[in-house]
Amino acid sequence: MSDSSSSSPGGRIPRDAPLWQTMAANAGMMIQGTPQAQALGMRLVSIGPGRAVAEVPWREDLVGDPETGVIASGVVTTLLDNSCGMAAFAALSQPASTATLDLRIDYMRPAKVGATIRAEAECYRLTRTVAFVRAFAFDGDDAADPVAAAQAAFMMGTGRRAGQNRKAPVTSAAPAADPPPASEAPGDV
Amino acid sequence: MSEPSTAPVRVDASVLRTLFDRVPYARFLGMSFELKGDELTAVLPFKHELIGNPMLPALHGGVVAAMMELTAVAQIFLAQNAQGAPGAPEAPGTLRVPKTIDVSIDYLRSGRPVDTYARAHLTKLGRRIANVRVEAWQYDRADPIATLHGHFLVQGEG
Numbered sequence: 162m163s164d165s166s167s168s169s170p171g172g173r174i175p176r177d178a179p180l181w182q183t184m185a186a187n188a189g190m191m192i193q194g195t196p197q198a199q200a201l202g203m204r205l206v207s208i209g210p211g212r213a214v215a216e217v218p219w220r221e222d223l224v225g226d227p228e229t230g231v232i233a234s235g236v237v238t239t240l241l242d243n244s245c246g247m248a249a250f251a252a253l254s255q256p257a258s259t260a261t262l263d264l265r266i267d268y269m270r271p272a273k274v275g276a277t278i279r280a281e282a283e284c285y286r287l288t289r290t291v292a293f294v295r296a297f298a299f300d301g302d303d304a305a306d307p308v309a310a311a312q313a314a315f316m317m318g319t320g321r322r323a324g325q326n327r328k329a330p331v332t333s334a335a336p337a338a339d340p341p342p343a344s345e346a347p348g349d350v
Numbered sequence: 351m352s353e354p355s356t357a358p359v360r361v362d363a364s365v366l367r368t369l370f371d372r373v374p375y376a377r378f379l380g381m382s383f384e385l386k387g388d389e390l391t392a393v394l395p396f397k398h399e400l401i402g403n404p405m406l407p408a409l410h411g412g413v414v415a416a417m418m419e420l421t422a423v424a425q426i427f428l429a430q431n432a433q434g435a436p437g438a439p440e441a442p443g444t445l446r447v448p449k450t451i452d453v454s455i456d457y458l459r460s461g462r463p464v465d466t467y468a469r470a471h472l473t474k475l476g477r478r479i480a481n482v483r484v485e486a487w488q489y490d491r492a493d494p495i496a497t498l499h500g501h502f503l504v505q506g507e508g
Contacts, residue, residue, distance in 0.1 A: 194404060195401070195402055195403070195404070195410070196398055196399050196400070196401040196402075196404065196410075197399060197400055197401060197402050197409075197410035197412065197413055198402075198410075199399075200378075200399040221374060222374045222375070222377070222378050223374065223375055223378060224373070224374040224375060225373060225374075225375045225447075226373075226447060227372045227373060227374065232375075233373070233374075233375030233378075233416070234416075234419060234450045235375055235379070235412070235413075235415070235416025235417075235419055235420065236375065236416070238412050238415045238416050238419065238453070239410060239411075239412025239413060239415070239416060240412070241412070242410070242411045242412035242415065243402070243410070243412060246411075260457070260460070261411050261457045262456070262457060263454065263455060263456050263457065264411065264415060264454075264455045264457070265452065265453070265454040265455070266415075266450075266452060266453050266454075266455075267451070267452045268449070268450050268451060268452065271449075
């Protein structure tokens with residue numbers, strides 16, 4: 162996972178997908194347009210075909226255990242969720258609305274106090290309707306020693322049908338010129 | 351199967367409040383807890399910073415997950431501090447916060463920009479592991495926006 166340059170992501174994710182390139186070009190906007198990501202001080206490190214790397218620096222107001230100063234597991238969860246959503250979106254060839262089906266997080270160990278948490282997400286399989294994504298969170302450079310792992314599934318292209326049982330209108334696709342919407346929002350499927 | 355969350359308990363709500371007032375991340379989210387008898391409801395008042403998708407708009411899925419996780423932790427803490435509970439400390443509030451092992455979240459509908467509530471049920475509270483289910487809702491308790499199922503490492507005094 163830590164090698165974001167060489168290995169090709171899972172099947173049916175076009176390497177020449179224009180969407181991830183648009184996302185990469187608008188990297189700043191990806192975080193800026195997501196209030197919670199901005200509140201956490203999240204930074205987008207890189208975007209590739211079906212891949213996203215983002216990080217959150219340690220901060221005192223994000224601590225979950227006041228005895229130790231360890232960052233809250235909820236922060237790691239949000240970072241992983243956000244990264245998985247971006248990876249799913251970066252696997253598409255054109256913008257579509259996405260909805261998180263489920264998210265599973267394993268916490269292997271507490272993160273080091275003061276360390277920046279980095280999440281590396283990969284969409285390893287994209288079908289016509291579902292994106293399967295996995296991610297790892299690290300507090301250092303050791304790829305064999307992750308803090309947490311995530312597995313997520315996203316429904317893709319829910320926008321067309323979402324109006325059927327939803328009160329609020331849903332934007333099915335962002336204009337290509339605009340940064341794509343954050344894709345972690347759950348929705349009716 | 352034992353159901354510790356429905357066992358007779360007498361817990362001072364201020365103990366819970368004191369515990370979570372000390373957790374910076376709970377304040378970051380703006381979360382609070384209401385306790386009626388042994389029934390705990392977590393409240394997450396809406397604020398703009400909790401938005402994950404401004405186009406819908408919708409709460410960040412991570413925020414909903416984190417809120418449910420903290421609800422589970424609070425429920426475990428309550429059960430551990432229940433009067434007469436096995437291993438309950440003489441001075442409530444001296445237990446350490448349970449540590450999350452894993453959580454699995456189902457997203458059922460998008461979180462609207464309104465207040466969110468959650469309640470947890472301890473399926474099993476063992477000596478080392480707690481098995482917990484949580485539901486989060488907004489307008490309608492019977493129509494949850496997300497559910498969580500998780501395992502937590504229960505820690506004794508230390």
